[in-house]
Amino acid sequence: MSIAAKFEINYLQYLDPAGQLVGKEKDLPAFAKDLDHMVKLYKLMVSTRVFDTKSIALQRTGKLGTYASCLGHEAAHVGIGSAMKDEDVFAPSYREYGAQLYRGVQPREVYTYWGGDERGSDYQNEPARHDFAWSVPIATQCLHAAGSALAFKIRGEKRVAVCTVGDGGSSKGDFYGAINIAGAQKLPLVAVIVNNQWAISVPRSIQTGAETLAQKALAAGLPTIQVDGNDIIAVRKAMEDALDRARTGEGASVIEAVTYRLGDHTTADDARRYREKEEVEDARAKEPLKRLRTWLESKKAWDQKKEDAWLTECDEWMDNEVNAYLETKTQPVTAIFDYTFAELPEDLARQRAEVVALDSKEH
Amino acid sequence: MAQITLIEAVTQALAYEMAHDDSVVVLGEDVGVNGGVFRATQGLQEKFGPLRVLDTPLDEATIAGTTVGLAAQGMKAIAEAQFEGFIYPMMEQINCHAARMRNRTRGRLSVPAVFRAPWGGGIRAPEHHSEANEHLFTNVPGLRVVLPSSPARAYGLLLAAIRDPDPVVFLEPKRIYRQYKEEVPDDGEALPLDVCYVLRDGTDVTLVTWGAQVKECLEAADELAEDGISAEVIDVATLTPLDFDTIAESVAKTGRCVIVHEAPKTAGFGAEIAARLAEECLFDLLAPVHRVTGYDTHIPLFRLEMKYLPSVERIVEAANKTLAVS
Ligand SMILES: [Mg+2]
Numbered sequence A: 001m002s003i004a005a006k007f008e009i010n011y012l013q014y015l016d017p018a019g020q021l022v023g024k025e026k027d028l029p030a031f032a033k034d035l036d037h038m039v040k041l042y043k044l045m046v047s048t049r050v051f052d053t054k055s056i057a058l059q060r061t062g063k064l065g066t067y068a069s070c071l072g073h074e075a076a077h078v079g080i081g082s083a084m085k086d087e088d089v090f091a092p093s094y095r096e097y098g099a100q101l102y103r104g105v106q107p108r109e110v111y112t113y114w115g116g117d118e119r120g121s122d123y124q125n126e127p128a129r130h131d132f133a134w135s136v137p138i139a140t141q142c143l144h145a146a147g148s149a150l151a152f153k154i155r156g157e158k159r160v161a162v163c164t165v166g167d168g169g170s171s172k173g174d175f176y177g178a179i180n181i182a183g184a185q186k187l188p189l190v191a192v193i194v195n196n197q198w199a200i201s202v203p204r205s206i207q208t209g210a211e212t213l214a215q216k217a218l219a220a221g222l223p224t225i226q227v228d229g230n231d232i233i234a235v236r237k238a239m240e241d242a243l244d245r246a247r248t249g250e251g252a253s254v255i256e257a258v259t260y261r262l263g264d265h266t267t268a269d270d271a272r273r274y275r276e277k278e279e280v281e282d283a284r285a286k287e288p289l290k291r292l293r294t295w296l297e298s299k300k301a302w303d304q305k306k307e308d309a310w311l312t313e314c315d316e317w318m319d320n321e322v323n324a325y326l327e328t329k330t331q332p333v334t335a336i337f338d339y340t341f342a343e344l345p346e347d348l349a350r351q352r353a354e355v356v357a358l359d360s361k362e363h
Numbered sequence B: 001m002a003q004i005t006l007i008e009a010v011t012q013a014l015a016y017e018m019a020h021d022d023s024v025v026v027l028g029e030d031v032g033v034n035g036g037v038f039r040a041t042q043g044l045q046e047k048f049g050p051l052r053v054l055d056t057p058l059d060e061a062t063i064a065g066t067t068v069g070l071a072a073q074g075m076k077a078i079a080e081a082q083f084e085g086f087i088y089p090m091m092e093q094i095n096c097h098a099a100r101m102r103n104r105t106r107g108r109l110s111v112p113a114v115f116r117a118p119w120g121g122g123i124r125a126p127e128h129h130s131e132a133n134e135h136l137f138t139n140v141p142g143l144r145v146v147l148p149s150s151p152a153r154a155y156g157l158l159l160a161a162i163r164d165p166d167p168v169v170f171l172e173p174k175r176i177y178r179q180y181k182e183e184v185p186d187d188g189e190a191l192p193l194d195v196c197y198v199l200r201d202g203t204d205v206t207l208v209t210w211g212a213q214v215k216e217c218l219e220a221a222d223e224l225a226e227d228g229i230s231a232e233v234i235d236v237a238t239l240t241p242l243d244f245d246t247i248a249e250s251v252a253k254t255g256r257c258v259i260v261h262e263a264p265k266t267a268g269f270g271a272e273i274a275a276r277l278a279e280e281c282l283f284d285l286l287a288p289v290h291r292v293t294g295y296d297t298h299i300p301l302f303r304l305e306m307k308y309l310p311s312v313e314r315i316v317e318a319a320n321k322t323l324a325v326s
Helices: A035-060 A074-083 A097-102 A107-114 A140-155 A173-185 A214-220 A232-247 A277-284 A288-298 A304-326 A346-362 B006-020 B044-052 B060-072 B088-098 B151-163 B213-226 B244-254 B269-280 B312-324
Strands: A089-091 A161-166 A189-195 A224-228 A253-258 B024-028 B053-055 B076-080 B113-119 B144-146 B168-173 B197-200 B205-209 B231-235 B238-240 B257-264 B290-294
Touching (some): A035 A074, A074 A253, A107 A304, A140 B044, A140 B060, A173 A189, A224 A232, B006 B151, B006 B168, B024 B044, B044 B053, B151 B168, B197 B213, B213 B231, B244 B269, B257 B269, B269 B290, B290 B312
Parallel strands (some): A089 A161, A189 A253, A224 A253, B024 B053, B024 B076, B113 B168, B205 B257, B257 B290
Antiparallel strands (some): B144 B238, B197 B231
8 A cells, every 4th residue: 555645733832821932032923023012912812801701791790692702712813813914804703802803893893793783793893894794603604704715816806714613613514615615716715713622512522533623624635734722923823824825826724723612602501511620720721811921021021010001991991882882772673674685675665664653652 | 689598598697797797706516617507607617717607616505605705795696506406505504694694784794696596397307306495495584586487587587686786596497498489688688576577467367376387377378268268377586575566466356366386385485475365365356265386295206297296287277266266
């Protein structure tokens, strides 16, 4: 027998859980040598966590519907969002707030959508305004990114489509379909598997027999890498490389960002039912904020005073966002109808008129 | 002017719109070099290149999801399902995303896409190649479901579907793809969506149908005419949003209605029309509404399929039943 093909999966990490550099200082990517920029990324990771804490508090006090926490994913999400250019397109699932906040989604919009109002998906700020909204059916968004990438290729635009999917989502056909067509057509796509070890109650160990999720890219003929998803330098570097390849016509890539879902799947879930406390505590020791802060402090780029000041600023920001959300009036009942089609069909206009009449009787 | 078949009218509409709008793209299995298994996309790849007429990997979900992505980012995407029996993997993307994107984002993003599929029985095909499943789409909000029944309507309605800012499921009755030719000027003139087409005026009974069954209904009307019965024939064409007014006006005139479709009877789209007639036109009716449909079974393999599909005989019999009540 001879060998038909041979593959290996590389692993990338710069900052270990203790905040120590794994390699040499000089080998850091350029963006990581810019400490102002690293501070900016750290600050967004912190504000994402403050936002997340606030969201859960809102839900627990009955002011928000079901919410999917992003606790522990901050490096992965901010790493993805910060590497993208404005003209690129992001197709998230439903917990990538760190990436979305970077791209201009406002916390009040997140609250509005998960607070039962479609207007939250009508992102007002660019570049998020041309991004996809949250996609609840698992992995379906990967194909929207592939289609966007195909549009860019047809129009000759130097833009890249980025999708995120979970460890569970990587089991779905839509994920494979997206990377497969991207491989076949050399589409400018970056597909990031944010492997947080859990798909609600199903652990990574029984999600697939594959040794890594990154290797799923090999079946689509794509370059792939596994990175420490709690190390923002590694995530960001892998993203930059993949985005560069896509932008210069070299096609799609896959990144597996290995992280851990420190919270419940959503506020409707209770993870204590299916996982051990010890596992969560072990994972907490490897969480992304602490290591970056330790490293920035060792570089004298950050300290407790700055931390306190930034936390205060974040609190004020989020309070302001929460207030804006809570003051949002419910849409008129006609909103049920008015976005179904570009123009309201006659038959639907009659149902609309019925509801309007009923509503005016009630008031 | 050339006489063309229904399938040639589909090709003519695709070619016209691709030539006049750079944002129009076609994608599906075998749509490129091979021109589609029914040749609907014949010659398009030569004219418009391999990216605008894209041979996709063999995965219907990929075709549908990629179509959603293309359309949401400014292209007018036309996806082909090779047969309606293979459209099921597309349904998650059609129902959960194409039909909902505008509503979900309050109009920020939309999906101006067409999902084309050869539809229905009667071509002696293998299993899964003969289904009538339009009713699986007619209660999906945000979707248009369109079925042409002649070369001219295939051309005009497909142009309208491509230009429509919302997603359209465009089901092509493959039994009449090559049944006859008619003159269809390639003038880029679309026909209106969301309206029924009254194909024959009549005063005694209304035959309501769509797709390939239009032919049987017209023949049934001919037979009824021999007995001095005047049947009005309505091609619904756009099932949803439904132009119920045209049907109601006809029934107000005739007082009798037979609904004909090849999909199974229970919860078929005929049930919706019958319910609307009961709700809104009961006092115009002189007789109970009848339905002539496929049975609540799977369409049989082809030795028996013509026994399953509504026949002229069954339609005439149903019309006579409504006329027996006075
Ligand atoms: Mg997961």
